[in-house]
Amino acid sequence: MTALDSPPLRTDRPRSGFGSALGRVPTSLWVAYGLTLACLILLGVSTSDGFNPDRLLRILSNAAPLGVVAIAQTIVIINRGLDLSVGPVMNSAAILTAVLSAAPGASLATTVPLVVLMGAAIGLVNGVLLAFTRIPPLLGTLATATIIGGVNALVTRGQPRGIVPDELRVLADGRLFGTPFSASLVIWIVLLVIVGLILTGTVAGRRFKAVGANPRASWLSGVPVRRHTLVAYTASGTLAAMAGILLIAYSGSPSLTAGDSYALNSVVAAVIGGAALAGGTGGMVGTFAGVAALAFLTTVLNSFNIPSPVQFIVNGGVLIGMLLINGRLSARRGAR
Numbered sequence: 001m002t003a004l005d006s007p008p009l010r011t012d013r014p015r016s017g018f019g020s021a022l023g024r025v026p027t028s029l030w031v032a033y034g035l036t037l038a039c040l041i042l043l044g045v046s047t048s049d050g051f052n053p054d055r056l057l058r059i060l061s062n063a064a065p066l067g068v069v070a071i072a073q074t075i076v077i078i079n080r081g082l083d084l085s086v087g088p089v090m091n092s093a094a095i096l097t098a099v100l101s102a103a104p105g106a107s108l109a110t111t112v113p114l115v116v117l118m119g120a121a122i123g124l125v126n127g128v129l130l131a132f133t134r135i136p137p138l139l140g141t142l143a144t145a146t147i148i149g150g151v152n153a154l155v156t157r158g159q160p161r162g163i164v165p166d167e168l169r170v171l172a173d174g175r176l177f178g179t180p181f182s183a184s185l186v187i188w189i190v191l192l193v194i195v196g197l198i199l200t201g202t203v204a205g206r207r208f209k210a211v212g213a214n215p216r217a218s219w220l221s222g223v224p225v226r227r228h229t230l231v232a233y234t235a236s237g238t239l240a241a242m243a244g245i246l247l248i249a250y251s252g253s254p255s256l257t258a259g260d261s262y263a264l265n266s267v268v269a270a271v272i273g274g275a276a277l278a279g280g281t282g283g284m285v286g287t288f289a290g291v292a293a294l295a296f297l298t299t300v301l302n303s304f305n306i307p308s309p310v311q312f313i314v315n316g317g318v319l320i321g322m323l324l325i326n327g328r329l330s331a332r333r334g335a336r
Contacts, residue, residue, distance in 0.1 A: 098162025123237020
């Protein structure tokens, strides 16, 4: 075949419109959507009012503490890390909120910033520990989680005290301007949008993902990798403290253990949403889908009176399944 009778070169023009949008959606995100839809359908067929919009909004509102801490976990996972201290930080935030609220002349205007600052400080300690040592994130944050839990028990002498002001309970019970949306749900969504826009719409956010995908290449390119680690864990501690404030707004009392389960569940939600533990992958849309899936699944299990230990087993199984799926997807991408 000569050059004259060879077939013309194929020129693929970029797709536009809805088809292009579909093409840009990662496969892992479709998996998250599918799991969320499956849990929603299971909820609908297993309970009498499963598809009631008010009930669905109430379920999502109750999941706001998990939603906020899942944002924190996603940020860290994108940075090729893991933060197992988010649960104890939530407990600390709840305890400190109750203690400060009981002080004479206390107000949320002073209490909330102090609690959030505490979370940021703990996150910064995690960041320094992991950025300047060779300690793996799993072990480093497990150690700080243990220390924080011990400090909580020591300071409270095993019996957390304090009060939850009515203004704080509005976060859980209040509805904004007569709408069915709770204040906590709106806070969660606003944080999702802000973090999502930073990660996808700014140079700093795209560089943050690049550091997680390949830290060494980023370092060789002059990117301050350690600074990104500090930012990731400081943000995680800050958001975990916010989640702790929402948690006590719902529970009505501080606890030494109420936030413990959120460490695992936040990882599960992030992984369901497509965050890869190898770093560099993840986003807020997927994280929202992961939290929604867990919230719907938990509601279904509770409707059948499934005990908490079994629910932990189910969540662990979901995590293993999603890790296998994401690993297979990564292998396919690498083979192309």
